[in-house]
Amino acid sequence: DAVFVRPGSTPESDVRKALDGLGFFNERFGYPVPSTMTDPTPMIADMRLRKSADEAKELRRACEVSAEGHREAMRVARPGLYEYQVQAAMEYVYRMRGSMRDGYPAIVAGGDNACILHYNENDQILNDGDLLLIDAAAEIGQYSSDITRTFPVNGTFTAPQRAIYEIVLAAQHASFEVAAPGSTIKAVHDASARVLTEGLVDLGLLPRSVEESLAMHHYREYFMHGTSHWLGLDVHDAGPQWKNRSPVLLEVGMSFTVEPGLYVDPNRDSVEFSLYESDTDEAVARRLEMGTAAAKAFDDEAKAKAESVSLEIPEEFRGIGVRIEDDLLMTAGGYENMSAGVPTAIDEIEALCAEPPLTSAL
Ligand code: GLY
Ligand code: MN
Ligand code: MN
Numbered sequence: 001d002a003v004f005v006r007p008g009s010t011p012e013s014d015v016r017k018a019l020d021g022l023g024f025f026n027e028r029f030g031y032p033v034p035s036t037m038t039d040p041t042p043m044i045a046d047m048r049l050r051k052s053a054d055e056a057k058e059l060r061r062a063c064e065v066s067a068e069g070h071r072e073a074m075r076v077a078r079p080g081l082y083e084y085q086v087q088a089a090m091e092y093v094y095r096m097r098g099s100m101r102d103g104y105p106a107i108v109a110g111g112d113n114a115c116i117l118h119y120n121e122n123d124q125i126l127n128d129g130d131l132l133l134i135d136a137a138a139e140i141g142q143y144s145s146d147i148t149r150t151f152p153v154n155g156t157f158t159a160p161q162r163a164i165y166e167i168v169l170a171a172q173h174a175s176f177e178v179a180a181p182g183s184t185i186k187a188v189h190d191a192s193a194r195v196l197t198e199g200l201v202d203l204g205l206l207p208r209s210v211e212e213s214l215a216m217h218h219y220r221e222y223f224m225h226g227t228s229h230w231l232g233l234d235v236h237d238a239g240p241q242w243k244n245r246s247p248v249l250l251e252v253g254m255s256f257t258v259e260p261g262l263y264v265d266p267n268r269d270s271v272e273f274s275l276y277e278s279d280t281d282e283a284v285a286r287r288l289e290m291g292t293a294a295a296k297a298f299d300d301e302a303k304a305k306a307e308s309v310s311l312e313i314p315e316e317f318r319g320i321g322v323r324i325e326d327d328l329l330m331t332a333g334g335y336e337n338m339s340a341g342v343p344t345a346i347d348e349i350e351a352l353c354a355e356p357p358l359t360s361a362l
Pocket of ligand 3: 147148
């Protein structure tokens with residue numbers, strides 16, 4: 001006998017007034033009238049976590065259409081075009097395939113712009129020898145896809161670009177391997193973090209061993225966002241990743257992104273790494289006890305006090321930003337990669353880049 005009202009959405013007095021107005025129907029005709037107010041948000045968020053077969057169909061279609069747009073971007077991009085012109089070619093594909101709008105503002109980031117995580121200007125010229133990072137997707141029936149691909153503007157990866165790219169791709173594959181019902185988003189993230197760290201240590205971009213780099217979170221210098229978020233009606237869909245201090249267990253019908261990345265700051269020739277080990281669980285507990293600001297100050301101070309090492313960043317890597325993002329749906333057997341319609345393997349990307357665009361008459 002509750003009425004569902006999201007706190008803050010309607011003044012409580014208005015809800016009371018509406019309920020009072022219904023009192024007549026209760027007294028006269030015995031209609032049940034709710035007497036309590038309940039916040040529906042957690043219940044709806046929980047429902048949104050698991051996609052029905054019909055929802056999965058829309059999501060899958062959004063992914064197919066988005067993948068087709070990404071394939072066209074690889075064909076269209078060339079030195080001298082502007083970022084927004086590649087965006088236009090993708091959006092033409094989306095619209096012609098029945099998508100009325102994008103799932104979120106497109107990120108079409110040439111060269112150094114790839115290192116700006118929420119770059120949306122899309123107004124720069126594409127340069128020969130640069131990479132192009134595109135995070136863009138179509139929406140179908142209100143469901144959004146979320147795909148990122150990174151490829152060379154001129155169609156051929158350079159050696160340093162290839163080195164970084166291969167690490168990110170290996171990280172994504174490692175995350176795929178632990179993506180299954182019963183696993184967690186945290187496990188998916190940890191798999192990527194480990195492989196990214198191994199690759200960074202191999203390239204000389206981290207000062208310590210793999211285990212120390214993980215314990216000191218050094219990889220965050222190059223990978224400063226999460227690996228996954230729920231996907232659905234919203235590109236960052238509703239629903240918790242943690243419940244009762246434990247990561248939510250993945251179930252059939254849940255959909256999320258897997259999007260490892262590496263971003264090497266174009267403007268820094270060296271990086272200072274603090275040799276400060278911090279336990280993530282303890283950091284969270286501190287935040288709860290001290291409040292976010294005080295806990296951050298605590299961490300910053302501990303970091304500043306700790307010894308640090310400075311590492312030179314080879315020029316060839318500066319300004320390289322790579323993210324590879326796909327959309328998974330949990331199935332009984334593991335996962336379905338709904339966005340596999342656009343390749344991630346280097347040879348397949350280079351082959352697509354060499355194809356003539358569908359929109360070649362322009
Ligand atoms: N496109 C937003 C995200 O990847 O989270
Ligand atoms: Mn995403
Ligand atoms: Mn994205």
